[in-house]
Amino acid sequence: MTAMGSTEDILRVVEKLVLEIAGDELLLTGPMTLQTSFNTDLELESIEFVALAEKLQQHYGAGVDFVGWISKKELDQIIGLTVGELVEFISSCRT
Amino acid sequence: MADVVANGVRLHVQRIGAVGAPRTVVFIHGLVMDNLSSFYFTLANPIGEFAEAVLYDLRGHGLSERPTTGYAVATLVADLAALLDALGVAHPVALVGNSFGGLLALAFAAAHPGRVERVALVDAHDGTAGWAAQMAGTLGLRGEARDTKIGESFQAWLGRHSERKRTRLAAAAEALVDGTSLVADLRASPAMTAAELARIACPVLALYGERSDVRERGEELARILPACTLHVLPGCSHSVLWEATAEVKARVTEFLRGQLGERASGRPDGDPVRDER
Numbered sequence: 098m099t100a101m102g103s104t105e106d107i108l109r110v111v112e113k114l115v116l117e118i119a120g121d122e123l124l125l126t127g128p129m130t131l132q133t134s135f136n137t138d139l140e141l142e143s144i145e146f147v148a149l150a151e152k153l154q155q156h157y158g159a160g161v162d163f164v165g166w167i168s169k170k171e172l173d174q175i176i177g178l179t180v181g182e183l184v185e186f187i188s189s190c191r192t
Numbered sequence: 193m194a195d196v197v198a199n200g201v202r203l204h205v206q207r208i209g210a211v212g213a214p215r216t217v218v219f220i221h222g223l224v225m226d227n228l229s230s231f232y233f234t235l236a237n238p239i240g241e242f243a244e245a246v247l248y249d250l251r252g253h254g255l256s257e258r259p260t261t262g263y264a265v266a267t268l269v270a271d272l273a274a275l276l277d278a279l280g281v282a283h284p285v286a287l288v289g290n291s292f293g294g295l296l297a298l299a300f301a302a303a304h305p306g307r308v309e310r311v312a313l314v315d316a317h318d319g320t321a322g323w324a325a326q327m328a329g330t331l332g333l334r335g336e337a338r339d340t341k342i343g344e345s346f347q348a349w350l351g352r353h354s355e356r357k358r359t360r361l362a363a364a365a366e367a368l369v370d371g372t373s374l375v376a377d378l379r380a381s382p383a384m385t386a387a388e389l390a391r392i393a394c395p396v397l398a399l400y401g402e403r404s405d406v407r408e409r410g411e412e413l414a415r416i417l418p419a420c421t422l423h424v425l426p427g428c429s430h431s432v433l434w435e436a437t438a439e440v441k442a443r444v445t446e447f448l449r450g451q452l453g454e455r456a457s458g459r460p461d462g463d464p465v466r467d468e469r
Contacts, residue, residue, distance in 0.1 A: 168237030
Protein backbone atom coordinates (compact mmCIF):
# COMPACT_ATOMS: atom_id res chain seq x y z
CA MET A 98 0.00 0.00 0.00
CA THR A 99 1.34 3.35 -1.04
CA ALA A 100 0.12 6.72 0.17
CA MET A 101 -2.27 8.24 -2.36
CA GLY A 102 -0.53 11.57 -2.74
CA SER A 103 -1.68 14.51 -4.82
CA THR A 104 -3.54 14.41 -8.10
CA GLU A 105 -0.22 15.00 -9.84
CA ASP A 106 1.38 12.08 -7.95
CA ILE A 107 -1.46 9.75 -8.92
CA LEU A 108 -1.30 10.92 -12.53
CA ARG A 109 2.42 10.09 -12.71
CA VAL A 110 1.77 6.64 -11.18
CA VAL A 111 -0.96 5.93 -13.76
CA GLU A 112 1.37 7.08 -16.52
CA LYS A 113 4.19 4.85 -15.28
CA LEU A 114 1.91 1.80 -15.02
CA VAL A 115 0.36 2.39 -18.46
CA LEU A 116 3.84 2.64 -19.95
CA GLU A 117 4.85 -0.61 -18.25
CA ILE A 118 1.89 -2.35 -19.86
CA ALA A 119 1.78 -0.87 -23.32
CA GLY A 120 5.45 0.07 -23.60
CA ASP A 121 6.64 1.32 -26.95
CA GLU A 122 3.33 0.38 -28.53
CA LEU A 123 1.68 3.20 -26.68
CA LEU A 124 0.42 6.11 -28.69
CA LEU A 125 1.44 8.96 -26.45
CA THR A 126 2.81 12.24 -27.67
CA GLY A 127 3.92 14.32 -24.73
CA PRO A 128 3.12 13.72 -21.08
CA MET A 129 -0.16 12.16 -20.01
CA THR A 130 -2.73 14.66 -18.76
CA LEU A 131 -6.04 14.40 -16.94
CA GLN A 132 -7.79 14.93 -20.28
CA THR A 133 -6.02 12.01 -21.96
CA SER A 134 -8.54 9.39 -23.15
CA PHE A 135 -7.64 5.74 -22.66
CA ASN A 136 -9.36 4.73 -25.86
CA THR A 137 -8.98 7.64 -28.26
CA ASP A 138 -5.57 8.96 -27.20
CA LEU A 139 -3.78 5.95 -25.73
CA GLU A 140 -5.66 3.29 -27.72
CA LEU A 141 -5.32 0.94 -24.79
CA GLU A 142 -6.82 -2.44 -25.60
CA SER A 143 -9.37 -3.88 -23.20
CA ILE A 144 -7.01 -6.65 -22.09
CA GLU A 145 -4.39 -4.00 -21.32
CA PHE A 146 -6.98 -2.23 -19.23
CA VAL A 147 -7.35 -5.42 -17.21
CA ALA A 148 -3.60 -5.47 -16.69
CA LEU A 149 -3.69 -1.82 -15.59
CA ALA A 150 -6.38 -2.62 -13.03
CA GLU A 151 -4.19 -5.31 -11.54
CA LYS A 152 -1.17 -3.03 -11.35
CA LEU A 153 -3.22 -0.30 -9.68
CA GLN A 154 -4.44 -2.82 -7.12
CA GLN A 155 -0.88 -3.93 -6.44
CA HIS A 156 0.27 -0.34 -6.10
CA TYR A 157 -2.53 1.08 -3.99
CA GLY A 158 -3.86 -2.03 -2.27
CA ALA A 159 -7.32 -3.58 -2.12
CA GLY A 160 -8.84 -0.26 -1.05
CA VAL A 161 -8.79 0.81 -4.70
CA ASP A 162 -11.52 -1.47 -6.08
CA PHE A 163 -11.04 -0.70 -9.75
CA VAL A 164 -13.04 -3.72 -10.93
CA GLY A 165 -16.04 -2.81 -8.79
CA TRP A 166 -15.85 0.76 -10.00
CA ILE A 167 -15.54 -0.08 -13.68
CA SER A 168 -18.23 -2.74 -13.62
CA LYS A 169 -20.86 -0.22 -12.59
CA LYS A 170 -20.22 1.76 -15.74
CA GLU A 171 -21.94 1.31 -19.08
CA LEU A 172 -19.74 0.21 -21.97
CA ASP A 173 -19.92 3.65 -23.55
CA GLN A 174 -18.64 5.18 -20.32
CA ILE A 175 -15.77 2.70 -20.19
CA ILE A 176 -14.88 3.47 -23.80
CA GLY A 177 -14.94 7.20 -23.09
CA LEU A 178 -12.94 7.00 -19.87
CA THR A 179 -10.27 9.66 -19.31
CA VAL A 180 -7.15 9.48 -17.17
CA GLY A 181 -8.68 12.27 -15.05
CA GLU A 182 -11.70 10.15 -14.14
CA LEU A 183 -9.43 7.31 -13.06
CA VAL A 184 -7.21 9.66 -11.03
CA GLU A 185 -10.29 11.15 -9.36
CA PHE A 186 -11.55 7.67 -8.49
CA ILE A 187 -8.20 6.66 -6.96
CA SER A 188 -8.11 9.92 -5.04
CA SER A 189 -11.62 9.26 -3.68
CA CYS A 190 -10.44 5.91 -2.26
CA ARG A 191 -8.10 7.79 0.08
CA THR A 192 -8.83 6.67 3.60
CA MET B 193 -1.94 -13.58 -9.01
CA ALA B 194 -1.98 -12.98 -12.74
CA ASP B 195 0.05 -15.82 -14.16
CA VAL B 196 -0.48 -19.50 -13.48
CA VAL B 197 1.42 -22.31 -15.18
CA ALA B 198 -1.04 -25.06 -16.08
CA ASN B 199 -0.47 -28.03 -18.40
CA GLY B 200 2.96 -26.58 -19.11
CA VAL B 201 1.65 -23.25 -20.38
CA ARG B 202 1.66 -19.84 -18.68
CA LEU B 203 -1.95 -18.67 -18.44
CA HIS B 204 -3.12 -15.16 -17.55
CA VAL B 205 -5.70 -15.45 -14.76
CA GLN B 206 -7.85 -12.92 -12.94
CA ARG B 207 -9.81 -13.78 -9.77
CA ILE B 208 -12.64 -11.47 -8.76
CA GLY B 209 -14.79 -11.58 -5.67
CA ALA B 210 -14.31 -13.67 -2.59
CA VAL B 211 -11.22 -15.82 -3.13
CA GLY B 212 -11.90 -19.10 -1.40
CA ALA B 213 -15.70 -18.59 -1.50
CA PRO B 214 -17.62 -21.88 -1.42
CA ARG B 215 -18.66 -21.42 -5.03
CA THR B 216 -16.41 -20.87 -8.01
CA VAL B 217 -17.53 -19.63 -11.42
CA VAL B 218 -15.06 -20.03 -14.28
CA PHE B 219 -15.42 -17.89 -17.40
CA ILE B 220 -14.27 -19.17 -20.80
CA HIS B 221 -13.99 -16.65 -23.64
CA GLY B 222 -14.31 -17.16 -27.39
CA LEU B 223 -11.79 -17.94 -30.11
CA VAL B 224 -9.00 -15.81 -31.61
CA MET B 225 -10.44 -12.27 -31.41
CA ASP B 226 -11.56 -12.70 -27.80
CA ASN B 227 -9.93 -12.75 -24.36
CA LEU B 228 -10.96 -12.59 -20.70
CA SER B 229 -11.64 -8.84 -20.85
CA SER B 230 -15.05 -9.39 -22.44
CA PHE B 231 -16.24 -11.13 -19.27
CA TYR B 232 -14.17 -8.89 -17.01
CA PHE B 233 -16.13 -5.83 -18.10
CA THR B 234 -19.55 -7.50 -18.08
CA LEU B 235 -20.40 -10.52 -15.92
CA ALA B 236 -17.46 -11.07 -13.60
CA ASN B 237 -18.17 -8.44 -11.00
CA PRO B 238 -21.87 -9.19 -10.36
CA ILE B 239 -20.98 -12.87 -10.10
CA GLY B 240 -18.09 -11.96 -7.79
CA GLU B 241 -20.60 -10.65 -5.27
CA PHE B 242 -21.63 -14.19 -4.30
CA ALA B 243 -18.91 -16.44 -5.72
CA GLU B 244 -15.30 -16.38 -6.71
CA ALA B 245 -15.09 -15.49 -10.41
CA VAL B 246 -12.09 -17.02 -12.17
CA LEU B 247 -11.26 -15.60 -15.59
CA TYR B 248 -8.43 -16.84 -17.77
CA ASP B 249 -7.04 -16.25 -21.23
CA LEU B 250 -6.96 -19.45 -23.26
CA ARG B 251 -3.51 -20.43 -24.47
CA GLY B 252 -2.54 -18.24 -27.43
CA HIS B 253 -5.04 -15.55 -26.42
CA GLY B 254 -4.95 -12.29 -24.49
CA LEU B 255 -1.99 -12.13 -22.13
CA SER B 256 -1.43 -15.88 -21.94
CA GLU B 257 1.54 -17.62 -23.52
CA ARG B 258 1.18 -18.53 -27.19
CA PRO B 259 2.79 -21.92 -27.74
CA THR B 260 2.95 -23.07 -31.35
CA THR B 261 1.00 -26.25 -30.65
CA GLY B 262 -1.68 -27.67 -28.38
CA TYR B 263 -4.98 -26.18 -29.52
CA ALA B 264 -7.11 -29.30 -29.81
CA VAL B 265 -10.31 -29.22 -27.77
CA ALA B 266 -9.02 -32.03 -25.56
CA THR B 267 -5.83 -30.07 -24.83
CA LEU B 268 -7.76 -26.91 -23.98
CA VAL B 269 -9.96 -28.98 -21.68
CA ALA B 270 -6.82 -30.38 -20.05
CA ASP B 271 -5.53 -26.81 -19.63
CA LEU B 272 -8.65 -25.92 -17.62
CA ALA B 273 -8.42 -29.04 -15.46
CA ALA B 274 -4.77 -28.25 -14.73
CA LEU B 275 -5.63 -24.63 -14.00
CA LEU B 276 -8.26 -25.64 -11.42
CA ASP B 277 -5.71 -28.00 -9.86
CA ALA B 278 -3.12 -25.22 -9.76
CA LEU B 279 -5.64 -22.87 -8.10
CA GLY B 280 -6.52 -25.55 -5.54
CA VAL B 281 -10.17 -25.64 -6.66
CA ALA B 282 -11.31 -29.17 -5.90
CA HIS B 283 -15.06 -28.59 -5.56
CA PRO B 284 -17.41 -28.63 -8.59
CA VAL B 285 -17.45 -25.29 -10.41
CA ALA B 286 -19.92 -23.44 -12.58
CA LEU B 287 -18.74 -22.70 -16.11
CA VAL B 288 -19.77 -19.72 -18.22
CA GLY B 289 -18.73 -19.94 -21.87
CA ASN B 290 -19.12 -17.52 -24.75
CA SER B 291 -19.15 -18.87 -28.32
CA PHE B 292 -16.20 -21.32 -28.59
CA GLY B 293 -15.81 -20.98 -24.82
CA GLY B 294 -19.25 -22.58 -24.49
CA LEU B 295 -18.07 -25.52 -26.56
CA LEU B 296 -15.12 -25.90 -24.18
CA ALA B 297 -17.49 -25.73 -21.20
CA LEU B 298 -19.57 -28.57 -22.66
CA ALA B 299 -16.47 -30.59 -23.52
CA PHE B 300 -15.10 -30.06 -20.01
CA ALA B 301 -18.43 -31.05 -18.42
CA ALA B 302 -18.51 -34.21 -20.56
CA ALA B 303 -14.92 -35.11 -19.69
CA HIS B 304 -15.09 -34.18 -16.00
CA PRO B 305 -18.71 -34.56 -14.86
CA GLY B 306 -17.69 -34.52 -11.20
CA ARG B 307 -16.02 -31.14 -11.51
CA VAL B 308 -18.95 -29.19 -12.97
CA GLU B 309 -22.09 -28.19 -11.08
CA ARG B 310 -23.72 -26.17 -13.86
CA VAL B 311 -23.03 -24.55 -17.20
CA ALA B 312 -24.16 -21.25 -18.73
CA LEU B 313 -23.73 -20.93 -22.48
CA VAL B 314 -23.73 -17.65 -24.40
CA ASP B 315 -24.33 -18.33 -28.10
CA ALA B 316 -22.13 -21.39 -27.88
CA HIS B 317 -20.88 -23.71 -30.55
CA ASP B 318 -21.73 -27.23 -29.45
CA GLY B 319 -18.89 -29.27 -30.91
CA THR B 320 -21.09 -31.65 -32.90
CA ALA B 321 -20.22 -32.80 -36.42
CA GLY B 322 -19.38 -30.02 -38.87
CA TRP B 323 -18.41 -27.55 -36.21
CA ALA B 324 -14.66 -27.69 -36.69
CA ALA B 325 -14.83 -27.43 -40.48
CA GLN B 326 -17.12 -24.41 -40.23
CA MET B 327 -14.85 -22.64 -37.78
CA ALA B 328 -11.64 -23.58 -39.56
CA GLY B 329 -13.17 -22.23 -42.75
CA THR B 330 -13.74 -18.88 -41.11
CA LEU B 331 -10.28 -18.78 -39.53
CA GLY B 332 -8.63 -19.89 -42.74
CA LEU B 333 -9.95 -16.91 -44.67
CA ARG B 334 -7.36 -14.83 -46.45
CA GLY B 335 -7.04 -11.26 -47.65
CA GLU B 336 -10.20 -9.25 -48.12
CA ALA B 337 -12.51 -11.98 -46.84
CA ARG B 338 -10.59 -12.10 -43.59
CA ASP B 339 -10.53 -8.31 -43.26
CA THR B 340 -14.30 -8.28 -43.68
CA LYS B 341 -14.70 -10.95 -41.03
CA ILE B 342 -12.40 -9.12 -38.62
CA GLY B 343 -14.34 -5.93 -39.26
CA GLU B 344 -17.58 -7.71 -38.36
CA SER B 345 -16.06 -9.00 -35.13
CA PHE B 346 -14.94 -5.53 -34.18
CA GLN B 347 -18.30 -3.92 -34.65
CA ALA B 348 -19.43 -5.90 -31.67
CA TRP B 349 -16.22 -5.72 -29.71
CA LEU B 350 -16.45 -2.77 -27.34
CA GLY B 351 -18.09 -0.70 -29.99
CA ARG B 352 -15.38 0.84 -32.06
CA HIS B 353 -11.74 0.57 -32.84
CA SER B 354 -9.35 2.84 -34.61
CA GLU B 355 -7.47 1.61 -37.63
CA ARG B 356 -4.27 1.44 -35.63
CA LYS B 357 -5.74 -0.69 -32.87
CA ARG B 358 -7.47 -2.88 -35.42
CA THR B 359 -4.14 -3.46 -37.11
CA ARG B 360 -2.54 -4.48 -33.82
CA LEU B 361 -5.36 -6.88 -32.98
CA ALA B 362 -5.37 -8.30 -36.48
CA ALA B 363 -1.62 -8.94 -36.17
CA ALA B 364 -2.18 -10.82 -32.91
CA ALA B 365 -4.97 -12.85 -34.51
CA GLU B 366 -2.80 -13.60 -37.50
CA ALA B 367 0.05 -14.78 -35.27
CA LEU B 368 -2.36 -17.19 -33.64
CA VAL B 369 -4.00 -18.44 -36.83
CA ASP B 370 -0.89 -18.59 -39.02
CA GLY B 371 1.83 -19.09 -36.42
CA THR B 372 0.34 -21.99 -34.47
CA SER B 373 -1.34 -25.33 -35.10
CA LEU B 374 -4.71 -23.89 -33.96
CA VAL B 375 -6.68 -24.41 -37.17
CA ALA B 376 -5.24 -27.87 -37.84
CA ASP B 377 -5.80 -28.89 -34.20
CA LEU B 378 -9.41 -27.75 -34.23
CA ARG B 379 -10.02 -29.56 -37.53
CA ALA B 380 -8.56 -32.71 -36.01
CA SER B 381 -10.60 -32.48 -32.81
CA PRO B 382 -13.23 -35.22 -32.79
CA ALA B 383 -16.83 -33.97 -32.84
CA MET B 384 -18.95 -34.51 -29.75
CA THR B 385 -21.75 -37.00 -30.23
CA ALA B 386 -25.35 -36.53 -29.13
CA ALA B 387 -24.82 -39.42 -26.72
CA GLU B 388 -21.88 -37.63 -25.10
CA LEU B 389 -23.86 -34.42 -24.77
CA ALA B 390 -26.85 -36.31 -23.34
CA ARG B 391 -24.68 -37.46 -20.44
CA ILE B 392 -24.13 -33.87 -19.27
CA ALA B 393 -26.63 -34.08 -16.45
CA CYS B 394 -26.01 -30.79 -14.66
CA PRO B 395 -28.31 -27.79 -15.20
CA VAL B 396 -27.45 -25.84 -18.35
CA LEU B 397 -28.61 -22.36 -19.27
CA ALA B 398 -28.41 -21.65 -23.00
CA LEU B 399 -28.69 -18.05 -24.23
CA TYR B 400 -28.79 -17.58 -27.99
CA GLY B 401 -29.29 -14.65 -30.34
CA GLU B 402 -32.42 -14.76 -32.43
CA ARG B 403 -30.45 -13.90 -35.57
CA SER B 404 -27.32 -15.86 -34.62
CA ASP B 405 -25.85 -18.30 -37.12
CA VAL B 406 -25.52 -20.88 -34.33
CA ARG B 407 -29.03 -20.45 -32.90
CA GLU B 408 -30.03 -23.92 -34.10
CA ARG B 409 -27.20 -25.33 -31.99
CA GLY B 410 -28.97 -23.95 -28.94
CA GLU B 411 -32.25 -25.49 -30.03
CA GLU B 412 -30.48 -28.80 -30.56
CA LEU B 413 -28.86 -28.63 -27.12
CA ALA B 414 -32.24 -27.95 -25.53
CA ARG B 415 -33.47 -31.18 -27.14
CA ILE B 416 -30.44 -33.30 -26.28
CA LEU B 417 -29.32 -32.16 -22.83
CA PRO B 418 -31.29 -33.57 -19.89
CA ALA B 419 -31.53 -30.24 -18.00
CA CYS B 420 -31.18 -27.39 -20.45
CA THR B 421 -33.14 -24.15 -20.38
CA LEU B 422 -33.01 -22.22 -23.65
CA HIS B 423 -33.63 -18.50 -23.97
CA VAL B 424 -33.56 -16.86 -27.38
CA LEU B 425 -32.76 -13.16 -27.13
CA PRO B 426 -34.82 -11.15 -29.61
CA GLY B 427 -32.99 -9.24 -32.33
CA CYS B 428 -29.52 -10.38 -31.25
CA SER B 429 -26.80 -11.80 -33.49
CA HIS B 430 -23.92 -14.06 -32.38
CA SER B 431 -22.58 -11.12 -30.30
CA VAL B 432 -25.24 -11.56 -27.62
CA LEU B 433 -22.85 -10.66 -24.83
CA TRP B 434 -22.43 -7.17 -26.28
CA GLU B 435 -25.85 -6.63 -27.79
CA ALA B 436 -27.85 -7.66 -24.71
CA THR B 437 -25.31 -7.29 -21.89
CA ALA B 438 -27.90 -6.38 -19.25
CA GLU B 439 -30.16 -9.33 -20.02
CA VAL B 440 -27.27 -11.79 -20.22
CA LYS B 441 -25.97 -10.47 -16.91
CA ALA B 442 -29.40 -10.79 -15.27
CA ARG B 443 -30.13 -14.28 -16.59
CA VAL B 444 -26.70 -15.75 -15.85
CA THR B 445 -26.62 -14.21 -12.37
CA GLU B 446 -30.09 -15.54 -11.58
CA PHE B 447 -29.17 -18.97 -12.93
CA LEU B 448 -25.98 -19.17 -10.88
CA ARG B 449 -27.23 -17.50 -7.74
CA GLY B 450 -30.66 -19.11 -7.57
CA GLN B 451 -29.36 -22.58 -7.03
CA LEU B 452 -27.06 -22.16 -4.07
CA GLY B 453 -26.49 -25.48 -2.47
CA GLU B 454 -28.47 -27.39 -5.07
CA ARG B 455 -25.90 -29.12 -7.19
CA ALA B 456 -26.33 -31.11 -10.36
CA SER B 457 -29.88 -32.09 -9.50
CA GLY B 458 -30.57 -32.92 -13.13
CA ARG B 459 -33.69 -30.77 -12.99
CA PRO B 460 -34.18 -27.80 -15.23
CA ASP B 461 -34.58 -24.43 -13.58
CA GLY B 462 -38.19 -23.39 -13.09
CA ASP B 463 -38.91 -22.46 -16.68
CA PRO B 464 -40.01 -25.03 -19.22
CA VAL B 465 -37.16 -26.56 -21.12
CA ARG B 466 -37.80 -24.45 -24.16
CA ASP B 467 -38.61 -20.82 -23.66
CA GLU B 468 -38.53 -19.14 -27.00
CA ARG B 469 -40.10 -15.80 -27.43
